[in-house]
Amino acid sequence: MPAIENHLELQSPSTTILRLTVNNHPGVMLQICGLFARRAFNLEGIFCTAIGQGETSRIWLKVDETDKLEQVVKQLTKLEDVLAVEEQADDRDRVREMEAMMARTG
């Protein structure tokens, strides 16, 4: 049953992807996940990897568009370690691939 719900959620048109460029240091994930937790924003998925020479990372956040998205973006932008925030609905397919891959490897 949960699998089906998850599948439906995956297809939900209100889901969007935020693509973040952030400083790459050990506290960054804490800063971002903490922001979502304490402001009661909904965070459905997260994928992160270092880019370039390793000084920065790229983070894809799967969020519910209807859930105070504008406020989420404004608050993320305020974080000193967040260098850029873009809403990338186009990245939905890419995130879906990652999710499928993670489901396969379990």
Added chain:
Amino acid sequence: MPRLNGAQIIIRQLERQGIRIVSGIPGGANLPLYDALAASPAIRHVLARHEQGGGFIAQGMARTTGKPAVCFATSGPGATNIMTALADAYLDSVPLVCVTGQVSRSLLGTDAFQEVDTYGMSVPITKHNYLVRSAADLLTIVPKAFQLAGSGRPGPVLIDVPKDVQTEMVEFESWPEPCPVKERQGEAHQSLETAAAMINQAARPILYLGGGVIHAGAAAEARQLAEHSGIPTVMTLMGLGILPSDHPLSLGMLGMHACRATNLAMEESDLLIAAGVRFDDRATGRISAFCPRAKVIHVDIDASEIGKLRPADAGITGDARHAFAGLLPFIRRRQRHEWNDRIRQLQQDYPRFHAEDFAPGRPFHLIRQVARLAGPEALISTDVGKHQMWVAQAYPFTTPRQLLTSGGLGTMGFGLPAAIGAALAFPGRPVVCFSGDGSLLMNIQELATAVEQKIPVKIVVLNNQSLGLVRQQQRLFYEQHYFASSYAIKVDFATIARGFGMAAYDLEGVDDPGALLQQAMAEPGPCLINVPIDIEEEVTPMVPPGAANTTMIGGDHARN
């Protein structure tokens, strides 16, 4: 080429930032920092008696000057103790740079002695924070911390420095320049014109001003705008002093403990010009019922505040001083007789004060007496509770940054150390701390700091032998089930103060309390004045938490 250790790099950069006073307490993990501080000819250290006190002393300096102030604490309990002062600074947007010691890098994450995750704990209560991983990084982190603390919407920045980073030697080319505070941004012409048109078209506008106006140094511009267009003005607790309390356009504080006429006028308003405010629930009451007929212009330096709680019809992201200065040329000069007459009518129907409030022995009488004796130059700090609201309602504030009070976090124990900080920043000015018997006990150890530093602060304790505001809520909303809100024992504050080496007076049972108060206020050094207050004295009116601001309980002319 300078060759110094991390601790020396920190201290030297504090000097270069113009820091002349640091408050704090040493401990195992920040001893290298204190060793470097001892060698500084420029910086005076103020030894607090509890790290929370140290943090609030720095806040007192920062709130009165508007510039970042610095406090030190050691790792573990030092860091946890100072967290409350950081959270308080975060909620009231006060610029602080807090440097904490941490266990050495090799011990991080091993539950070492006096190790806590200071970085992790401070994430949600600082504007930004650092765990320093090498001494060389301090050359960029320290200037950046000052820039962040003071730029845009100010706030606290924490730098957690492992002990071995403090002792690590670094050789470097030259000192980095102190980072200047970033220029405040102005706003596009067009949104200013839109907002100006709304103001010109409004029949019943109200200026709603908060701490952000003070941070922006925009009090003069705000006053100009109010006077130019005849706009009645309300202030949040953090905004008191923007307009002098006796200014004809001032409606005083809004919200939970505003006078009735103020909240009722807001109900009738058709345009809210909100600046440097965040629509806090203590100001707005039930937000869905707040100024229901009003359109909203929202000016704030922090874009995330605009539309956060109340949608804005016009949002201006920028500093209030630039916004007001930009708006003014587009605003028609008006008197707004009809609207101001209506407000005067409300004020006549529901007067702010009643003669009996000023009878001897009543809180307002005391507060006005102290104000007269302290003079218009005085800096005023409060603690949190009934006395705080009485001061907000009745003290004749005349200038911004005159009132230091814990608005957002509402920290009991704020008042005394904040007053010490204010006096350190402005040694020539009188400083008064209004406190309560509950609040004072939460940081009473700082009496020692005040005496040791010869801080001529006057501490006026409004003593009702209870947690008065808690008791008031139990009376109003918990069927008078008084529980844990009054003290079974009576504390002799005057004797305690004398034990700390401080002059003290007790107004209880004396024949002429007025004369004794005058004598106490004239003491050249620090002085505590205990003033008994009837436990049944209430703060009125009161909007019940979660209710609309028009639902005001208590006091004369009760409507509900």
